[in-house]
Amino acid sequence: MTENDLHAYADGQLDPGRRAEAEAWLAEHPEDAxxxxxxxxxxxxxxxxxxxxxxxxxxxxxxxxxxxxPPVRPQVSWRLxxxxxxxxxxxxxxxxxxxxxxxxxxxxxxxxQPPSFAQRAMVAHAVYAxxxxxxxxVDAEHEEQLVRWLSKRLGSPLRVxxxxxxxxxxxxxxxxxxxxxxxxxxxxxxxxxxRLTLYVSNEAPGKAVTVFPASAPxxxxxxxAQEGGVNSFYWVDGAWGYAISAGVDRAELARVSTEVYRQxxxx
Amino acid sequence: MAPVHPSNSRPDPAELLQWLPRLRxxxxxxRRNREDADDLVQDTxxxxxxxxxLWQGVSDMRTxxxxxxHNLHVDALRRGRLDTVDLDDSTPEIPVAAVxxxxxxxxxxxxxxxxxxVEQREVLLLVALEGMAYAEVAxxxxxxxxxxxxxxxxxxxxxxxxxxxxxxxxxxxxxxGGLNT
Numbered sequence: 001m002t003e004n005d006l007h008a009y010a011d012g013q014l015d016p017g018r019r020a021e022a023e024a025w026l027a028e029h030p031e032d033a034x035x036x037x038x039x040x041x042x043x044x045x046x047x048x049x050x051x052x053x054x055x056x057x058x059x060x061x062x063x064x065x066x067x068x069x070p071p072v073r074p075q076v077s078w079r080l081x082x083x084x085x086x087x088x089x090x091x092x093x094x095x096x097x098x099x100x101x102x103x104x105x106x107x108x109x110x111x112x113q114p115p116s117f118a119q120r121a122m123v124a125h126a127v128y129a130x131x132x133x134x135x136x137x138v139d140a141e142h143e144e145q146l147v148r149w150l151s152k153r154l155g156s157p158l159r160v161x162x163x164x165x166x167x168x169x170x171x172x173x174x175x176x177x178x179x180x181x182x183x184x185x186x187x188x189x190x191x192x193x194x195r196l197t198l199y200v201s202n203e204a205p206g207k208a209v210t211v212f213p214a215s216a217p218x219x220x221x222x223x224x225a226q227e228g229g230v231n232s233f234y235w236v237d238g239a240w241g242y243a244i245s246a247g248v249d250r251a252e253l254a255r256v257s258t259e260v261y262r263q264x265x266x267x
Numbered sequence: 268m269a270p271v272h273p274s275n276s277r278p279d280p281a282e283l284l285q286w287l288p289r290l291r292x293x294x295x296x297x298r299r300n301r302e303d304a305d306d307l308v309q310d311t312x313x314x315x316x317x318x319x320x321l322w323q324g325v326s327d328m329r330t331x332x333x334x335x336x337h338n339l340h341v342d343a344l345r346r347g348r349l350d351t352v353d354l355d356d357s358t359p360e361i362p363v364a365a366v367x368x369x370x371x372x373x374x375x376x377x378x379x380x381x382x383x384x385v386e387q388r389e390v391l392l393l394v395a396l397e398g399m400a401y402a403e404v405a406x407x408x409x410x411x412x413x414x415x416x417x418x419x420x421x422x423x424x425x426x427x428x429x430x431x432x433x434x435x436x437x438x439x440x441x442x443x444g445g446l447n448t
Contacts, residue, residue, distance in 0.1 A: 007416065039423050042376075046392070050292050050295055053291050053295045054288040055288075058288070062312065065312035067280040067284065068280055191281070
């Protein structure tokens with residue numbers, strides 16, 4: 001038995017035909033047997049120590065990087081928020097709104113602090129989207145019940161946009177506390193496991209929110225906000241506030257937002 | 268003549284997503300600190316995408332990805348950017364898995380890993396944690412298989428010295444005969 005043979009035995013990489021030979025050797029050489037046992041113990045300890053990382057939800061910026069999306073380095077505040085699911089930290093850190101010019105009916109570029117519902121939407125996305133097991137309260141298999149339940153709680157009939165043609169399958173939804181009462185979050189998932197959320201609030205928005213029509217009086221003013229790896233488009237329609245958040249780039253988010261808006265406003 | 272890979276087929280993101288958890292695990296063991304480890308993972312993914320045209324010619328995606336990570340890590344060490352690990356209170360640490368219910372054992376393991384030369388640590392982690400065959404380790408690190416074995420042997424003996432020694436203190440190492448590098 002060479003040193004290499006002993007390692008191969010310890011790692012289960014020894015030629016199967018030689019295993020018995022190795023075992024016979026170890027039976028007669030207690031010092032070697034002790035070393036092999038120690039090596040195997042270290043391997044087990046390494047797995048005990050680091051395997052929990054396999055079950056950690058991956059941060060959004062890594063999921064985006066794995067999907068080949070443009071690099072978005074998280075800010076420190078974002079990291080802490082993501083690590084601790086510390087919603088308040090993130091809310092405090094939500095910063096500027098970046099103007100966005102879409103092709104076609106150009107949404108208006110507005111520089112302002114995102115309204116509170118949009119901030120809450122991004123926090124809710126940051127908290128629930130990375131959650132592998134409990135991202136939703138009610139899953140899409142019970143879509144009808146989900147819609148009935150959320151509609152009842154929000155006190156108005158809700159519609160769930162179908163985004164399958166755009167590559168996003170409905171995963172489910174949940175009820176969340178808004179500013180004064182309940183709001184709804186719908187969760188979608190793309191083919192690569194990336195998540196997108198639609199946040200729906202029907203609490204009358206505060207005065208800070210003004211809708212600037214773009215080309216036509218009834219066009220929504222999509223606005224864009226960003227924090228760390230989360231991008232969000234939001235708009236206000238009467239008492240309703242909508243926000244779509246995901247770790248995807250602006251153009252992709254604009255595509256989805258336009259479709260969501262179209263479906264929600266179609267008769 | 269080298270085969271030319273068709274560049275019109277778009278690489279499948281699922282390919283990388285599949286390896287993400289294992290890349291994170293390896294990076295965490297290499298760098299210990301969560302931020303530094305995830306930075307390394309992000310750099311690795313970005314590098315992999317920047318070479319997406321090569322994917323079709325890659326026979327073993329895991330070996331390819333881990334070798335990218337290895338190169339980036341070693342480059343960073345060379346640049347001296349990771350010499351001091353800044354651990355402040357706000358840095359979330361690795362969740363402590365109970366190793367035989369003993370926190371000290373975890374500390375010993377961490378300390379021992381950090382005390383190992385990076386060459387030995389990498390080989391040990393790829394074999395023991397990642398479960399790679401020796402030949403795959405050789406390919407990942409671009410070293411001869413004999414070097415893999417000698418580093419593995421030395422790394423394990425060192426670990427034994429560090430972990431089994433009194434209070435984790437290194438004891439005198441036995442000189443290993445017949446192993447080079």
